[in-house]
Amino acid sequence: MGWRKKMETRNLTLLLDFYELTMANGFLQESPGKIGYFDLYFRKVPDQGGVVVYTGLAQVIKYLDNLNFTDSDIEYLRSLDTFDDKFLDYLKNFEFKCDVWSMKEGTPAFPNEPLITVRGPILQVQLLETMLLNIVNHESLIATKARRVCMIAHGRPVMEFGSRRAQGADAATYGARAAVIGGCLGTANVLSAKQFGLKPLGTMAHSWVQSFESEQDAFAAWMRVYPHNCLLLVDTYDVLKSGVPHAIEIFKQLQAQGINGPFGIRIDSGDITYLTKQARKMLDQAGFTNAKITISNALDEDVIQNVLEEGAQIDSFGVGEKLITAASDPVLSGVYKLVAVQEDGQLIPKIKLSNTVEKTTIPGFKHPYRMYDEDGKARGDLLLLASEKIRQNSKIYNSDPNKTIQTRRLKKWQLKPLHQQIYAAGKLVYQQPATLAVKDYSQEKISELPEACLRLKNPDIYDVFWSKQVRQLRTKMIDEFTN
Amino acid sequence: MGWRKKMETRNLTLLLDFYELTMANGFLQESPGKIGYFDLYFRKVPDQGGVVVYTGLAQVIKYLDNLNFTDSDIEYLRSLDTFDDKFLDYLKNFEFKCDVWSMKEGTPAFPNEPLITVRGPILQVQLLETMLLNIVNHESLIATKARRVCMIAHGRPVMEFGSRRAQGADAATYGARAAVIGGCLGTANVLSAKQFGLKPLGTMAHSWVQSFESEQDAFAAWMRVYPHNCLLLVDTYDVLKSGVPHAIEIFKQLQAQGINGPFGIRIDSGDITYLTKQARKMLDQAGFTNAKITISNALDEDVIQNVLEEGAQIDSFGVGEKLITAASDPVLSGVYKLVAVQEDGQLIPKIKLSNTVEKTTIPGFKHPYRMYDEDGKARGDLLLLASEKIRQNSKIYNSDPNKTIQTRRLKKWQLKPLHQQIYAAGKLVYQQPATLAVKDYSQEKISELPEACLRLKNPDIYDVFWSKQVRQLRTKMIDEFTN
Numbered sequence: 005m006g007w008r009k010k011m012e013t014r015n016l017t018l019l020l021d022f023y024e025l026t027m028a029n030g031f032l033q034e035s036p037g038k039i040g041y042f043d044l045y046f047r048k049v050p051d052q053g054g055v056v057v058y059t060g061l062a063q064v065i066k067y068l069d070n071l072n073f074t075d076s077d078i079e080y081l082r083s084l085d086t087f088d089d090k091f092l093d094y095l096k097n098f099e100f101k102c103d104v105w106s107m108k109e110g111t112p113a114f115p116n117e118p119l120i121t122v123r124g125p126i127l128q129v130q131l132l133e134t135m136l137l138n139i140v141n142h143e144s145l146i147a148t149k150a151r152r153v154c155m156i157a158h159g160r161p162v163m164e165f166g167s168r169r170a171q172g173a174d175a176a177t178y179g180a181r182a183a184v185i186g187g188c189l190g191t192a193n194v195l196s197a198k199q200f201g202l203k204p205l206g207t208m209a210h211s212w213v214q215s216f217e218s219e220q221d222a223f224a225a226w227m228r229v230y231p232h233n234c235l236l237l238v239d240t241y242d243v244l245k246s247g248v249p250h251a252i253e254i255f256k257q258l259q260a261q262g263i264n265g266p267f268g269i270r271i272d273s274g275d276i277t278y279l280t281k282q283a284r285k286m287l288d289q290a291g292f293t294n295a296k297i298t299i300s301n302a303l304d305e306d307v308i309q310n311v312l313e314e315g316a317q318i319d320s321f322g323v324g325e326k327l328i329t330a331a332s333d334p335v336l337s338g339v340y341k342l343v344a345v346q347e348d349g350q351l352i353p354k355i356k357l358s359n360t361v362e363k364t365t366i367p368g369f370k371h372p373y374r375m376y377d378e379d380g381k382a383r384g385d386l387l388l389l390a391s392e393k394i395r396q397n398s399k400i401y402n403s404d405p406n407k408t409i410q411t412r413r414l415k416k417w418q419l420k421p422l423h424q425q426i427y428a429a430g431k432l433v434y435q436q437p438a439t440l441a442v443k444d445y446s447q448e449k450i451s452e453l454p455e456a457c458l459r460l461k462n463p464d465i466y467d468v469f470w471s472k473q474v475r476q477l478r479t480k481m482i483d484e485f486t487n
Numbered sequence: 488m489g490w491r492k493k494m495e496t497r498n499l500t501l502l503l504d505f506y507e508l509t510m511a512n513g514f515l516q517e518s519p520g521k522i523g524y525f526d527l528y529f530r531k532v533p534d535q536g537g538v539v540v541y542t543g544l545a546q547v548i549k550y551l552d553n554l555n556f557t558d559s560d561i562e563y564l565r566s567l568d569t570f571d572d573k574f575l576d577y578l579k580n581f582e583f584k585c586d587v588w589s590m591k592e593g594t595p596a597f598p599n600e601p602l603i604t605v606r607g608p609i610l611q612v613q614l615l616e617t618m619l620l621n622i623v624n625h626e627s628l629i630a631t632k633a634r635r636v637c638m639i640a641h642g643r644p645v646m647e648f649g650s651r652r653a654q655g656a657d658a659a660t661y662g663a664r665a666a667v668i669g670g671c672l673g674t675a676n677v678l679s680a681k682q683f684g685l686k687p688l689g690t691m692a693h694s695w696v697q698s699f700e701s702e703q704d705a706f707a708a709w710m711r712v713y714p715h716n717c718l719l720l721v722d723t724y725d726v727l728k729s730g731v732p733h734a735i736e737i738f739k740q741l742q743a744q745g746i747n748g749p750f751g752i753r754i755d756s757g758d759i760t761y762l763t764k765q766a767r768k769m770l771d772q773a774g775f776t777n778a779k780i781t782i783s784n785a786l787d788e789d790v791i792q793n794v795l796e797e798g799a800q801i802d803s804f805g806v807g808e809k810l811i812t813a814a815s816d817p818v819l820s821g822v823y824k825l826v827a828v829q830e831d832g833q834l835i836p837k838i839k840l841s842n843t844v845e846k847t848t849i850p851g852f853k854h855p856y857r858m859y860d861e862d863g864k865a866r867g868d869l870l871l872l873a874s875e876k877i878r879q880n881s882k883i884y885n886s887d888p889n890k891t892i893q894t895r896r897l898k899k900w901q902l903k904p905l906h907q908q909i910y911a912a913g914k915l916v917y918q919q920p921a922t923l924a925v926k927d928y929s930q931e932k933i934s935e936l937p938e939a940c941l942r943l944k945n946p947d948i949y950d951v952f953w954s955k956q957v958r959q960l961r962t963k964m965i966d967e968f969t970n
Contacts, residue, residue: 023689172657206506
């Protein structure tokens with residue numbers, strides 16, 4: 005077991021903003037019995053899109069299950085001369101006691117809906133802020149981007165190839181998982197594939213081809229090693245003059261041995277449209293209509309859309325840095341806001357004002373629902389206070405102040421809760437599905453949405469409604485503070 | 488030791504692209520004795536800047552020191568039905584045997600210089616590709632961005648506040664470290680602060696203020712807990728009508744107790760220029776000229792430059808998502824390219840062609856040097872073959888084909904090697920300095936550069952020269968392949 009000594013250990017409990025600790029220390033002194041309710045939500049869909057693919061719950065559970073301050077953490081915190089002993093003892097004996105509700109992972113979600121709601125001792129709930137946001141902001145960002153890329157590929161497989169340009173090891177590993185949830189076929193990242201049961205993908209790099217005396221030698225060597233999976237990278241020297249002709253020679257040799265594929269080429273540079281059209285012709289003329297063409301150079305949804313419109317002949321895409329970093333809009337700005345406190349059994353809604361209505365929080369302990377019509381199509385979401393029961397035909401209010409029609413009656417639609425309880429008093433009460441099941445769930449839920457909100461450019465805004473109680477509470481609290 | 492059972496373990500050895508493994512398996516079969524030389528370098532400075540702050544070596548060392556395939560990794564790879572037993576045995580008994588040269592961490596670096604050069608059994612060198620790139624691309628990106636932000640802050644402290652929007656936990660933790668190397672005073676990320684000896688920073692969030700019945704109550708409670716560090720967040724309700732006046736009341740109460748600071752306010756929303764000017768006036772009129780104003784809302788180098796030009800009254804900046812993701816240009820596109828192989832003792836340079844000269848690799852085993860004039864100013868870098876000795880007055884060649892003056896004579900300048908040997912035959916032979924020493928080193932090295940290449944917009948291109956041998960080798964190899 006020599007490797008054991010080399011295994012790194014890891015504890016993310018201290019991965020929090022310092023102010024979570026200064027506040028928690030303050031809460032213990034000033035508000036020891038206070039219960040806090042926090043909503044985690046985002047305000048804007050990246051890339052001006054219409055929908056976010058909520059992702060990250062699996063890692064949130066892993067994080068919460070592993071919460072613990074080590075002796076070394078406590079000594080470090082003590083050395084900062086900021087916290088009192090009572091607080092350090094509290095951390096040392098930290099016992100997670102919160103209730104957590106969350107949407108299921110993979111759920112398509114919309115601005116200002118609580119993806120996660122946490123209730124518990126306010127200092128505990130506060131301490132979770134940084135990591136919950138870090139996880140959900142990152143993974144949802146990548147799944148959301150992957151959905152865009154995969155949608156525009158119109159059924160052609162998209163492979164996640166971005167580890168080398170990801171923002172760190174977690175970004176590569178959890179990002180690959182999120183990309184698969186968002187629609188990718190698999191990933192080049194072997195660690196992620198192993199950890200999450202994904203399909204590991206890839207064949208050769210330029211270095212393989214370069215390392216031999218000639219491209220022919222390199223391809224022939226590859227054929228000897230992988231006769232039954234001969235996918236050749238054809239752009240090390242010259243795609244059409246050298247790479248494709250040499251690949252065809254190899255495919256012929258394999259055919260002569262009775263091996264009929266899979267055959268394929270990958271092009272990683274140059275004018276994708278021109279090169280793939282020419283390569284397709286050359287392969288077809290040589291009788292290899294079954295040989296697949298993969299493309300992998302700085303792709304994103306815009307480039308894919310353009311080259312497909314130009315008639316590029318592509319069977320699959322390897323998408324790298326622009327997916328794994330969501331380069332066109334690399335931040336999902338999720339926030340984690342106090343919406344209520346509870347003291348001596350009394351629930352007190354809380355608000356954070358802002359100079360824009362949109363950035364002003366929605367007070368109260370709430371759960372989101374999705375409204376389905378008779379055909380099983382989602383017609384909008386609805387935010388209710390946790391304490392309320394809504395009746396058929398109730399008036400509901402559009403949360404978007406820009407919509408012309410602000411109110412409607414709750415139809416005979418089915419209300420399905422979007423929140424599941426994940427933790428009850430600190431105990432995990434939810435069974436998180438495997439990643440590929442999350443992907444299936446996500447695609448099913450996306451298929452229930454109006455197509456217009458899935459569009460990549462200028463999507464229709466999906467309706468999120470508030471109950472009368474939610475709306476009145478917010479209006480009243482804004483008035484109180486501004487009058 | 489109850490916490491031990493909860494400690495996650497972590498092994499990044501499998502964090503590699505699948506094709507590294509398929510190639511390595513192929514190399515073992517087809518090129519068992521071959522030695523490979525790879526250069527890690529980037530082609531373009533992000534944000535059209537002039538210089539990259541090379542960062543990541545500490546984590547590269549950690550990665551290489553921990554390389555090992557666990558039994559579970561081997562069984563996983565076996566299950567993929569792609570690799571032969573000989574290769575799996577090789578991995579199981581993996582012994583790192585490479586030589587590694589690298590620039591010192593924090594070195595300002597320029598396009599097409601080998602930041603890292605690795606030599607070793609080609610299958611080993613190949614396996615390192617994904618993680619070396621992942622680490623260096625990410626950390627150098629953030630350090631480079633931080634340098635830009637800190638430069639434009641003109642000596643005002645910049646604090647890294649981005650963990651919640653970072654692309655995963657590593658991006659938060661290593662990103663914070665990189666931000667400090669790039670110039671930040673410290674970070675809100677406690678894990679990073681503990682791990683790397685950084686200054687943890689932060690005070691309170693809106694949730695603290697909201698959780699009390701009134702802003703006054705919240706501030707008073709804070710004062711009781713932290714009388715000697717009373718930095719108050721003043722924008723929960725209304726900065727000028729409520730936040731600043733309430734903060735001033737608190738400062739007066741502290742003063743009455745004989746406590747004269749530090750006092751400070753933080754503003755996290757709204758019109759920074761207007762609000763800070765007004766707040767400054769109010770604080771000064773109340774006699775608190777020593778109270779500091781911190782700003783922290785969606786800042787980057789452009790916003791900071793604008794508000795400072797508008798006369799905003801700011802003492803320090805908290806910079807979040809736009810720094811920790813390098814949002815304006817979130818990828819450093821470093822590559823890792825085969826530059827030579829060695830077989831039976833013979834060194835054979837290798838090239839990867841491209842349709843642009845810039846993307847064509849620089850063949851050969853090389854080391855970079857920095858040329859210093861009599862005043863200790865860096866006048867350019869010079870790439871030499873590892874085997875060559877350069878003489879005074881030799882002709883050197885500008886690597887940039889766009890420069891009008893293409894050649895010059897090597898002056899009586901001092902040549903300082905930029906590469907240090909880090910590993911010799913798999914053994915670590917380098918002492919990596921602590922993070923704050925890396926920061927100091929980086930700032931010293933940056934101060935040696937011509938100011939024009941440090942400019943944020945339209946910087947002068949710093950000269951990188953090639954020796955005659957480097958140039959001739961490349962020209963000859965391009966000719967061979969294209970004629």
